[in-house]
Amino acid sequence: MVELKKIGENLEIKNFVIHQLLKTAGFKEVKKKAADGLIAISEKEQVFMGNLDKSYHRKSSPIYGIFSGENPRFRDLLIGYKLEEYDFLEFSKNVLDYYGSVLSLTPTSxxxxxxxxxYTNKTSKNDFLLVLMINNKEGYVVNEKNLTLENIKNLDLSKVDVACLINLTEWANIENEEETDRITYLSFVKGMKQVSHYFMTFIDCDNKNTNSESSQRLLTAMNAFFEKEKYSRKKKSQLKNDVFAYCEERMKNKKEILLSYISQLINKDDPESFQNFAIGEDYKVSSVIGGDKAKMKQLKYVSYEGENYKIEFEKGAMLLDKTVVYDKKSNDLIFKNIPMEFAEKIKAL
Structure with missing residues (x-):
């Protein structure tokens, strides 16, 4: 008999609180209603977080980033909490006050x-902090009177104003600024409302990974996906060419490269399969990808058949591995460090 796992049992919820901000678009005044205490963790909170943790990456196409350092107030508050200068409730109230000040400076908010x-994800053994903003107009999440969760089975992320998830473990493991540029420990998703700008200012999120990093994440995810699906060399080469053509056209016209479109190119029968694979914690490919032309050229597949020979290879090998070199002056193609098995066949001719 198969034992069914309860939703959220892979999470250890450490602290949970709900606050309220009252503000009308077009006005500066912000009224804050802070919770008197943390919410005791029950099955409601466990199910709520279990559903959100499960759907956060799969259904919302998060954008990954880091703290930019331009507006460090939120980060400084988080550092103070991690250094145990105050408890989680006081930390959350400080965050509430700061977000209120950001809203007061944004009339349209x-x-x-x-x-x-x-919370801690017991599977990955990583600690996370979730910051979620929701309007609750339909009363489907929050009990407005006492700021607690209602009994809900699912959270529709399209109705969320915006959410930010910080991998506290990865953030804490960063030892210097050089690593900060390479590791994305922060992600955010937004619902239907256009609130991302002032929320990103509040969190101090820089979602603009370098184009090189963004492109490399895509390439790594594609190679892993092709191996997982056991695609033939011919199929992999064709798909890489298709993706390269799309990315090249978007970069040329200075348009965004969309992961959703690439996912459709890779599998027309299941257009979301690659996207769901790539946006997870393992690869962290953002829904909007910054294109780096040199990196993207690794996708380009070169094939030529002469009268007595046939040559085919990925252009990335020529650019990165230096195993294939083209000399423009002499018009020679040079293969370096060829496998001994191949060398023995040539010697035997």
Whole structure:
């Protein structure tokens, strides 16, 4: 008999709190209603976080980034909490006050409910902090009277104003600024409302990974996906050419490269399969990809058949591995460090 796992049992929820901000678009005034205490963790909170943890990456196409350092107030508050200068409730109230000040400087902004949750994913053994803003107009998540969760089975992320998830473990493991540029420990998703700008200012999120890093993440995810699906060399080469053509056209016209479109190119029968694979914690490919022309050329597949020979290889090998070199002056193609098995066959001719 198969034992069914309960939703959220892979999570250890450490702290959970809900605050409220009241603000009307077009006005500066912000009223804050802070919770009196943390919410005791029950099955409601476990199911809520279990559903959100499961759907966060698969259904919302998060954009990955880091703290930019331009508006470090939120980060400084988080550092203070991790150094145990104050407890989670006080930390959350400080965050509430700071977000209220950001909203007051943004006339078009509106209020909502702020949910903060610190938890551990027992599978990955990583600690996370979730910051979630929701309007609750339909009363489907928050009990407005006492700022607690209602009994809900699922959270529709399209109704979320915006959410940010910080991998506290990866953030803490960063030892110097050089690593900060390479590791993305922060991600955010937004719902239907256009609130991302002032929320990103509040979190201080830089979602613009270098184009080189963004492109490399895509390439790594594609290679892993092709291996997982056991695609033939011919199929892999054709798909890489198709993706390269799309990316090249978008870069040439200075348009965004969309992961969703690439996913359709890779599998027309299941157009979301690659996207769901690539956006997870293992590869962290953002829904919008910065294109680096040199990196993207690794996708280009070269094939030529002469009268007595046939040559085919990925252009990335020529650019990165230096195993294939083209000399423009002499018009010679040079293969370096060929496998001994291949060398023995040539010697035997």
């Amino acid at each position: 509106t209020g909502g409910y702020m949910i903060l949750c610190e």
